[in-house]
Amino acid sequence: MNRKDKREDEDGVLSIFQNLDKTTLIQEARYFNSTPVYPRKCIHILTKIIFLLNQGEKLTTQEATDMFFATTKLFQSQDIVLRRLVYLCIKELSPMAQDVIIVTSSLTKDMTGKEDLYRASAIRALCCISDSTMLQAIERYMKQAIVDKNPAVSSAALVSTLHWSASVPDLVKRWVNEAQEAIMSDNTMVSYHALAVVASCRRNDRLSLVKLITKLSRASLRSPYALCLLIRHAAKLAEEDETDAAESLMTFIESCLRHKSEIVIYEAAHALVNLNKTTNGLSNAVSVLQLFCTSSKATLRLAGARTLAKLAAKHPNAVADCAVDLENLISDPNRSVATLAVTTLLATGAKSSIDRLIKQIPGFLSEISDDFKIVVVQAIRRLCSKFPSKHQSFSTVLSDMLREEGGLQYKTAIADAIISLVEENLDAKETCLAHLCEFIEDCEHSSLAVRILHVLGREGPKARQPSRYIRYIYNRVILEAGAVRAAAVSTVARFGATRPELLPNVRVLLARCQLDDEDEVRDRAIYYSAILDSENPQLINDYIINVPIPNPVLLEKALNDYLNSTPEEPFNIASVPSVEDPQETKDALIEIETCKLPIISREEKYAEELNVVPGIEKLGPIFKTCESVDLTEPETEYRVRCVKHIFERHIILQFECLNTLSNMLLENVHIRLDSISGYKFLCEVPCGQLVFDKQDSIFCLLEFPESPIETLGSFGAVLEFVCVDCDPTTGLPDGSEGYADTYPLEDVEVACADQFRARAATNDWEASWERAASSAEACDTFGLSQRDVSEATIAVCEHLGLPKSAISGDAVKEIRGGGLWRGGAPILIRARLVAAQGAVTMQLTARSTRVDIATLLLAAIG
Incomplete structure (x- = not known):
């Protein structure tokens, strides 16, 4: 066969998958009814059906049912290939078809x-x-x-x-x-x-699972896959257990480091490395991974380098002994291995070796995928915090990477690293802002350009020469798309609001923007011009400098509820929760394949579930959803957690219930509350049935007392239900009569922090504190139970709902923050803590537009 005939033959083979049409396939499937069955033709039709379904083609119930029953006619054929394709088709069609x-x-x-x-x-x-x-x-x-x-x-x-x-x-x-x-x-x-x-x-019977793992760890399993699974279960149990059984499980995992199978050895090393508690076997695991790094097999080198990279994020000292082997991997032909080696060395290396390692990065950066480039960027970002004096080298490398080719996710990771350098290192601010200005001149991603403009508006006015950034920002108004132009207008307005010497020039630029073709740009220019011309400091601060951004999902729901309820009071946008920036944990592990799930707030997560509460649209927008609190022990037969949903004048207690008994069905499940004085119980939404291993919720709606001080306290709670025996297999009642039963729960506490949306101090906090000097103030001094001032400061922040970033100072700790009460009253908090003679003393001052709210904050501490 010549080359031309071969190519035509290949094209002919592929042609059965070209221009596939659902309607045509349904017609072809009728051939299955013919007698006798011709296997070859039926195989072709079944192959096309499976191909089409795997391409995501959706069939209606009737179409799937017709095709399913046509396929079952092929059971009369004894052809092995055809029969196996029939089984595949049955599996694919059964979820969509009827009467299968x-x-x-x-x-x-x-x-x-x-x-x-x-x-x-x-x-x-x-x-x-x-x-x-x-x-x-x-x-x-x-x-x-x-x-x-x-x-x-x-x-x-x-x-x-x-x-x-x-x-x-x-x-x-x-x-x-x-x-x-x-x-x-x-x-x-x-x-x-x-x-x-x-x-x-045995997953719900911990003791039985421990016995199984212990027994099999002493047996000689021949399957390396089974041993790997056994190691995973043993590691999970050892992590959760502190008894002597955990020691035997750890001994088993460590013994697997000496197994003859490489898969088992790696699984054991991986398990030891990923344990949250420090073990004696960690050094042995590192030694094994070090040997993997010198292996002739690329897969083992990649496994060793990748796991050491993860370990370096938690225990950099444990990986320090592998520096020589990791340096040898920098020139590895597998560039993924080289990338992991460099990032691990960056995380564990000394300050003197950083410059040498940074210079090697550009050499292989063009040969790796964006996923691995992001790993490098994340490593450099961590170094920016570890060695602030090396900011010049880091910013140069990051700016060079920013100018290279790459996708949006990669460019966003670099921009995030540069922005974190701007926020954390004052010496690097001007250099990094200049790099960001150069980048947006040629940035092809509008979303990223908008983000950088926002950073320039926040950090640019604090620079020594803020006017140098105005040109780059105004160029965006001339050259970019509408969304970027609108963001540029907001950024220019921030410069005018923050730096009075630039205000005349900013007014001229905003006047030009009022002639823009885009209505959003024009509206913003007119809006900001009017606010700046008013020369009202409070107005400028609230609507240009410190503008809270409400959560768009919750804002939409709140506006719909407002329009449906037609209240007499005006809509209060301050009551809608703001968008919170996700905080990256310092102990985050290095991930090669980044798959970011959409981040949603707790308020969004529970919004749909709350719709079952009657009259919820009349309560106004939800102010805050608190973290769930366990009201039972984890191993009990009924597990209950409470989630508090705070509104302006009401609170909804959501009790998430789980029945762990397979032979019991709970009916008419509700909560009996011992109410706090002053609270008004309005209604309850009970749970009709609580079946085995399926979570359901009970809702209790209460009205807050008029006096804020009376809102502090706790509810006694009891779970009440009718218990019915049922068939464990089907979950259906066995016909016997049920009996009433109760189950006591932990008390539900309503604290001060539940009723505030608190945040750490912003850069202009001092100015805000001074502006609030004429507001109501409450001040008191407290003696705290803690002896260490750092522990006491963290405890106070947790009690008030403030993040740890609100803490500053060394010998004398200071907490600065603010927030919003559920009724809309703003509040500012300042606390000073000092340790003397083995005790910690705190002076707490709160300022608010309402004296009872300021007093409430102090009462919560007392």
């Missing part, structure tokens, strides 16, 4: 037949269409399949059992003996799947 249960008899026949290839595939297909009632009919066959001599059949049965354990755990528990027997199988996959089944069945 009708194919059970054919699958059961194949499952118990003599053809092993049919049996394994039939079991997997049966798993997709079976329900709890059908499983009882095939239970005997499943038990036989689990211990079958053919490993493919046994594995298929075990994997199907693992899927069923989530929906019908009590039925699957009856198959545990067979699964335990399969753990000792010579086949690696059968042993692995069997262990997964047994561990899943």
Whole structure:
């Protein structure tokens, strides 16, 4: 065959997947009804169906049902390839089609037949269409399949059992003996799947799981995959346990470092490295990973370098001994390994070696993907905080990276690193702002340009020569898209509001912007011009300098509720929670594949659930949702957590309940509260049924007392319900009469911090404090129980709901912050703490527009 004929033949093979159409395939599927069946043609049609479904094509219920039943006609053929494709199609179509249960008899026949290839595939297909009632009919066959001599059949049965354990755990528990027997199988996959089944069945019984892991750790499992799974369970149990059993589990994990299988050795090292508590085996794990770094296999080098990179984020000293081996990996042909080696050395290296390592980064940066480039950027960002005096080198490297090619996520990571350098290092501020100004001249990402303009507006006016940034900002008004132009107008206005010497020039620029084609740009220019012309310091501060940005999702909901309820009072936008910047934890591990989930606030998370409360739209916008608090111990049969939702005049207590008893069904579940004096109980939304392992909520709506001081206190709470025995398999009541029962809960406390949205002091906090000098003030001195001033300061911040960033000072600690009370009254807080003669004394001052709110803050401490 010549080259031309070969190319045409390849094109012909691919052509069956080109221009596939759902309607045409449904027509072709009718061919399955013909007699006799021609396997070759049917295989082509089934292949196209599976391909189309895997491409994301959506079928209607009727279309899927028609195609499903057409496919079942092919059971009359004995062709092995065709039969296996039939099983695949059944699995793909069963979630969309109706009456799929009708194919059970054919699958059961194949499952118990003599053809092993049919049996394994039939079991997997049966798993997709079976329900709890059908499983009882095939239970005997499943038990036989689990211990079958053919490993493919046994594995298929075990994997199907693992899927069923989530929906019908009590039925699957009856198959545990067979699964335990399969753990000792010579086949690696059968042993692995069997262990997964047994561990899943015991996941709610900690003692039983510990016994299983301890027993198997002394046995000689042949399967490296099963051993890896055993190590994962042992590490999890050892992390949670502080008893002697944890020591034996740690000994088992450390012994696996000497296993002959590389997979097991790495799993053990990985488990020891990722434990939150420090262990003696950490040094042994590092030694193993160090050997991996010198391996001839690229996979082992990558595994070793990647795990050491994660460890360096938590325990840099533990990785310091690997410096020589990691330096050898910088020239590794696998550039991913080289990247991890450099980032680890940057995290663990001394100050003297930083410049040398930084110079090597540009050499391989162009050869790696954006994901690994982001890892490098994150390493440099951590170094900016660790070695502030090296800011010149860091800013230069980051600016060079910013000018190179890359996607939005990569450029955003670099911009974040430069912005953090601006905020944390005063010496680097001007240099980094200049780099950001140069970048936005050629920035192709509007969202990133808007972000940088916002930073320039916040940090630029504080620079020694703020006028130098005006040109770059105004260029955006001339050259960029509408969104960027609007952001530039806001930035220019901040310069005029903060620096009076620039105000005349800013007024001229804003006047020019009032002629812009974009209405958003024009409106902003007119708006800011009017505020600046008023020369009112309070107005300029509230609407240009320190403008809270309300959460858009909650703002939309609050406005809809306001319009539906048509209240007499004007809408108060200050009552809508603001957008909070996500705080990055310092102990964050290095992640190679970044997958950012959308960040939503607690208020957004619970917004839909609260709609079941009658009349909630009349309560006004939600002010704050507090963190959930456990009202029961973790191992109890009923688990209850309380979430407090704060409104201006009301509070909703949401009790999240979980029933862990599979043989019990709870009906008419509600909460009995011992109310605090002054609170008015309005209504309760009980839970009709609380089934096994499915969380549901109870809501109690109360009205706050008129006096803020009376809001502080705690509610006694009791869970009341009717307990009904039920079938553990189906979850249905067994017909017996239920009996009333109660379950005592921990008290629900309403604290001062629940009613405030607090924040740390901003840069102009001193000016705000002085402006509030004429407001109501409450001041008192307290003796605190803590003896260490640092511990006392953190405890006070937690009690008042302030972040740790509100703390400053060394010998004399100072807390500066502010916030908003649920009624809309602003408040400023200043506390000074000092240790003397083994005791900590605190002077707390609060200023607010309402004297009772300032007094409330002090009463909460007292």
